[in-house]
Amino acid sequence: MQIQPKDYYEGDTFERIKQYSDKLETPCLVVDTATFARQLDELIACFPYAKTYYAIKANPAVELLKILDERGCNFDVASRYELDKVLSIGVTGDRVSYGNTIKKSKDIRYFHENGVDLFATDSEADLRNIAQAAPGARVFVRILTEGSQTADWPLSRKFGCQTDMALDLCVLARELGLIPYGISFHVGSQQRDIGAWDSAIAKVKWIFERLQEEHGIQLKMANLGGGFPANYLSRTNDLQTYAEEITRFLREDFDDNFPEIILEPGRSLVANAGVLVSEVVLISRKNRTGLHRWVYTDIGKFGGMIETMDEAIKYPVYVEKTGEVEEVVIAGPTCDSADILYENYKYELPLNLAMGDRMYWFSTGAYTTTYSAIEFNGFPPLKAYFI
Numbered sequence: 001m002q003i004q005p006k007d008y009y010e011g012d013t014f015e016r017i018k019q020y021s022d023k024l025e026t027p028c029l030v031v032d033t034a035t036f037a038r039q040l041d042e043l044i045a046c047f048p049y050a051k052t053y054y055a056i057k058a059n060p061a062v063e064l065l066k067i068l069d070e071r072g073c074n075f076d077v078a079s080r081y082e083l084d085k086v087l088s089i090g091v092t093g094d095r096v097s098y099g100n101t102i103k104k105s106k107d108i109r110y111f112h113e114n115g116v117d118l119f120a121t122d123s124e125a126d127l128r129n130i131a132q133a134a135p136g137a138r139v140f141v142r143i144l145t146e147g148s149q150t151a152d153w154p155l156s157r158k159f160g161c162q163t164d165m166a167l168d169l170c171v172l173a174r175e176l177g178l179i180p181y182g183i184s185f186h187v188g189s190q191q192r193d194i195g196a197w198d199s200a201i202a203k204v205k206w207i208f209e210r211l212q213e214e215h216g217i218q219l220k221m222a223n224l225g226g227g228f229p230a231n232y233l234s235r236t237n238d239l240q241t242y243a244e245e246i247t248r249f250l251r252e253d254f255d256d257n258f259p260e261i262i263l264e265p266g267r268s269l270v271a272n273a274g275v276l277v278s279e280v281v282l283i284s285r286k287n288r289t290g291l292h293r294w295v296y297t298d299i300g301k302f303g304g305m306i307e308t309m310d311e312a313i314k315y316p317v318y319v320e321k322t323g324e325v326e327e328v329v330i331a332g333p334t335c336d337s338a339d340i341l342y343e344n345y346k347y348e349l350p351l352n353l354a355m356g357d358r359m360y361w362f363s364t365g366a367y368t369t370t371y372s373a374i375e376f377n378g379f380p381p382l383k384a385y386f387i
């Protein structure tokens with residue numbers, strides 16, 4: 001069963017991307033900005049009550065930031081370098097949140113000086129730093145959530161605190177002269193179980209009530225994070241279904257009195273807009289009776305495909321040749337044995353696939369350019385083109 005472009009790209013999108021890439025050196029990423037814009041518009045239409053804060057790390061290209069800016073979107077920023085990038089296109093600090101819970105005091109100050117007034121936190125030490133470096137700012141507390149079993153790229157454990165601690169931090173924030181503004185969570189990236197939002201939203205509601213009843217603190221915002229799906233080999237529900245369910249969960253807990261709702265999409269907006277084009281460098285067998293051919297290509301873990309770690313994200317791979325297929329191992333071009341993309345999960349590629357043929361990696365617009373190494377083995381970072 002070979003991958004078909006029409007299952008992943010609308011209309012002639014793939015043909016346009018392919019044609020554009022024909023004259024380019026591989027490896028390269030080509031991103032269709034119209035697809036990005038359409039997916040952004042779809043998200044906004046699905047969640048008309050929410051504010052969008054784009055998670056820049058998914059793909060920080062200025063071409064995309066401008067599309068977000070045109071629609072009045074906001075930006076979830078994790079470092080001063082991302083902030084500089086957003087400011088450079090004329091966005092003001094009041095449309096930015098500092099969403100990283102791990103930050104230096106001097107960076108908090110830098111954000112504050114540039115007009116950023118919304119900070120994530122999940123620890124007392126960080127909260128005290130914020131109070132010092134960004135006096136009077138609004139803070140939201142990130143809580144731990146379950147869902148790491150059903151997210152293909154979990155973001156739990158490292159970030160967030162238990163609900164009891166979230167209460168303590170909100171109370172402390174007020175004591176320190178900050179504004180306890182809301183609660184955030186991230187159910188894990190590429191979260192396939194929509195129910196993960198249900199339990200997380202219930203926790204948020206519980207915290208809202210406790211703070212109101214026991215401390216007279218009225219939180220104003222719930223940040224539902226990212227985690228919305230892209231199309232990889234493991235299929236998911238569509239965004240519409242995510243939106244309907246999440247809206248229902250919010251109604252169950254908040255009736256019609258929704259707090260301000262923030263979303264921080266990354267992957268779901270940009271992954272499907274991209275195609276990464278690589279070339280087969282070498283095809284070999286390891287021994288005379290080896291069952292599987294090894295296909296080495298000029299993109300690997302260090303060229304931007306880090307999310308193939310533990311084969312977590314399975315990108316659809318398309319080649320032009322057709323005919324009888326065979327299970328293969330796919331590996332990258334560098335001198336590191338960790339640079340194997342897929343070995344346990346066997347991709348099926350045509351037997352007549354040959355060195356020099358191109359491979360088209362679908363849904364690679366997110367978390368590829370940003371993960372690409374600078375010069376491992378001298379290979380330059382992944383080049384990206386926006387059409």
Ligand SMILES: *Cc1c(COP(=O)(O)O)cnc(C)c1O
Pocket residue numbers: 055057058076099155186188189190225226227228264265266267268
């Ligand atoms: C990475 C990240 C996101 C984006 O998550 P996706 O699953 O790519 O949508 C959102 N919020 C925070 C805080 C993040 O770290």
